[in-house]
Amino acid sequence: GQNIDQPTEMTATEGAIVQINCTYQTSGFNGLFWYQQHAGEAPTFLSYNVLDGLEEKGRFSSFLSRSKGYSYLLLKELQMKDSASYLCAVPDSNYQLIWGAGTKLIIKP
Amino acid sequence: TAGITQAPTSQILAAGRSMTLRCTQDMRHNAMYWYRQDLGLGLRLIHYSNTAGTTGKGEVPDGYSVSRANTDDFPLTLASAVPSQTSVYFCASSEGGGAADTQYFGPGTRLTVL
Numbered sequence: 001g002q003n004i005d006q007p008t009e010m011t012a013t014e015g016a017i018v019q020i021n022c023t024y025q026t027s028g029f030n031g032l033f034w035y036q037q038h039a040g041e042a043p044t045f046l047s048y049n050v051l052d053g054l055e056e057k058g059r060f061s062s063f064l065s066r067s068k069g070y071s072y073l074l075l076k077e078l079q080m081k082d083s084a085s086y087l088c089a090v091p092d093s094n095y096q097l098i099w100g101a102g103t104k105l106i107i108k109p
Numbered sequence: 110t111a112g113i114t115q116a117p118t119s120q121i122l123a124a125g126r127s128m129t130l131r132c133t134q135d136m137r138h139n140a141m142y143w144y145r146q147d148l149g150l151g152l153r154l155i156h157y158s159n160t161a162g163t164t165g166k167g168e169v170p171d172g173y174s175v176s177r178a179n180t181d182d183f184p185l186t187l188a189s190a191v192p193s194q195t196s197v198y199f200c201a202s203s204e205g206g207g208a209a210d211t212q213y214f215g216p217g218t219r220l221t222v223l
Binding site (some may be wrong): 004029031033034041042043044045048087089092093095096097098099100101102 | 149150151153157207208210211212213215217
């Protein structure tokens, strides 16, 4: 079956770097998504990885290792507005997304 | 453009009553989805539609029904609400129903069933 694991909560300091990990188990692999969700708001798309390696997009980067069933989201130069939940998701065999429970990131001054 | 709109924003509903959550998108996306989000759990797919006129069941379809009469609208109906359906409901859409298609979410409906 499908399974996605993420840490429940992380705390980091403004200006620092934080890495949010996601491990997954799927019967097939069709890529991995990261979304950001601020409290009380809708999820918004951050990244999609289908090939191994690191993809950088401004202060945010996403890494994928298909052989290890592992991804991480790297956030640099943290800002208070980065306080949010970060959701990892993978498509199942019907291309429907299976979502992790999300990692709540708390940024402290 | 408005993107995806949902109505109502929030609702308190008596158990046993029926209710329809509305979702409309103006992006001409083919695929639409309904999720529920509960504390400590990931988003769970209720129903989806890959194109107008077709629907499919997701992970947690029981107690819910959907229709897709046209491209823009994808209403979710609770025929007889129960307290376990208390949740935040998100509608989403994507250009296609493929694995790599990014999903765009509406603002959500917070439903409380008493």
